[in-house]
Amino acid sequence: MALLEVDDLTVQFYTEDGVVRAVDGFSYEIERGETFAIVGESGAGKSVASLSLLRLIERPGEIVDGEIRFRGRDVLGFSQDELRQFRGNDAAIAFQNPEAMLDPVYTVGEQIVETMRAHDIATGEAARDRAISLLERVDIADPESAYTDYPHELSGGMAQRAVIATALSCDPDLLILDEPTTGLDVTIQAQLLETLTDLAETFDTAIQLVTHDLGVVADCCDRALVMYAGRAVERAPVEELFYDPSHPYTAGLLASIPRIGDGRDRLPAVPGSPPDLVQVPTGCRFHPRCPYAEDVCATRDPKLVELETGNPVPDGRRPDHASACHEHTGNLEGGLDYEVRIVDDRGNDSTDSSGQDGAVSDGLDGAESDGQTDDETAPDDPETGGDHGERSR
Amino acid sequence: MSIVRYTLRRALTSVPVLIGATALTFGLVHLAPGDPIDVLVGFDHVDPATRASLRAEYNLDRPLWQQYLLWVRDVATLEFGESPITGRDVGPTVAGRLPHTIALGVSAWLLSLAIGIPAGIVAAVDDGGPADEVSRIGALVGIATPNFWLGLVLLFVFGVQLGWVRVTPPDAPLASLEMAWFMVLPTITLATALAAVVTRLMRSSMRRELEREYVRGARARGLRERTVLLKHALRNSLTAVVTVAGLQIALLLDGAVVVEQVFSWPGMGQLLVESISRRDFPVVQAVVLLIAVATIVANLLVDLAYAVIDPRIRHDR
Incomplete structure (x- = not known):
């Protein structure tokens, strides 16, 4: 049994323009201690997917379908009191905008202590000591003074760390981080990611990390789910996602990562913008932006399937690598015309057509991508650090 | 700072x-x-x-x-001179009336907060539900009712018809049970409009805070709903209410002018009206000055209350 099992999660928002399915039939699992990424453009529904796990969706939104099981317990069936005890204690979240998550009129320390008291973790002097040591653990330079600071007195990076310290205060089994590096400058991002990787190891906490930044995914995640317009389009272990992206949207995201030392002008690798969720495109939601789209893509909605067999995947479970593209059920005539180029640190070049149709052609402006952003965010990832998984079309 | x-x-x-x-x-x-x-x-x-x-x-x-x-x-040096009309010292004349006005003003003020703040919270939490509607209508009626009319109606019903209270103040010291009983009606009269204003203000202010991200954040941390509402949302909502409640202290003195007439209450408002009609300028001067000073002090207290409630204000300059 996985720590977290999400089955067919569907979340709707009732807006003036119509019903928006921000999350549509999401299934995935997170194992104990694992770092799982949800990747996608803004507006794809990543934050909604995260808030749903703690049932924090408010009017006019609603979880309309699906199941969330945490250590086998049915989260959507919790009573108000069970839910309260679950939040913060079993699963904790750090919002996208950390400063706004804390109440402006209480100090950081007061709010950490308050969280621990709500879950009977610690009180009084013990709570204070624990809060300060947590602030220290998330690498806040002067934890004593951060403890008595009000949220507005912290910088963006410090506020993010303070919120993470608060989230860790009750030893949650699952930590949900919504865009933890957004809005921070690059060096602070790198430090924060390092802190996170450390924390995940020492606390043995599973992390669901929501991001639009594939560099972050390469740096510290085990598995990833790529989200497009409320749907999961690809789910894979991180190396496989980078070396063998099996959905054109994933390939496009990889191609759009900027790279140091690349003098060429880059065009957006995924042209256009995400669809209006009130009126989603027919068939595959990505087809209007997909360079490989054929007639079938506009009429038939591809399911998440196993790459080799084309069999639909059972909810949220293995196989490791699944993708929602007609290519994998043999319905695409032309195939996916892109290839992976892997460049190692010494500049050696090798081409890996990785089971695609393989013909080198320029589907899109010769756009190229990198498995990860370079040195500044990815110092020493054992999996991908040596090489650059690279695609060219 | x-x-x-x-x-x-x-x-x-x-x-x-x-x-x-x-x-x-x-x-x-x-x-x-x-x-x-x-x-x-x-x-x-x-x-x-x-x-x-x-x-x-x-x-x-x-x-x-x-x-x-x-x-x-x-x-x-609190030397206000003597009244050319009565020949008495102005200072003691005003000071003699002051406790009555303060007693009435403070009890009306406390009553209006005791009604307005909880009613506003309930209305905000109930947002659009029956309790919200009831408080909305109640507040509307409260604001629209002129206090002199309300005072006369209360006096007529409870004083004349039912005979539960006296029509004029009893001949008793201010701090006595008879006096406290008599003060019920003037207090209600004076408090009604303010309670209505506080209710509406508290509701809108609380509603706005409940939409804020830190409220969702507090729930995400697993705090009890009572804590989320009364410790976090309420404290943030109070700044707007404190402003109005503080400034209302001065308005209560104005309101007292009318209400004290209706209830023959021997306070400063009644003194002011009497003195104006007698052209007793030193007394008018002293009372007006006192109201002005009270307003300034109330303003100062409001600003201090802000700083206590919201740390951003005291750090900001």
């Missing part, structure tokens, strides 16, 4: 306002038509020499600014 420095700073900015208030109060009497000497001598014909000596005695022959400074010096 520390709370002490913030307090000093705010207190200092009150000084020019105080100077303005005293100048206006002083000028008020001098703008009024007629010669004070006429009032002093009861509009009798007196010879010019007596007039001149009276002028000199009351410093009325000096330039206006000197008269102002002399008056300020007297006022600062």
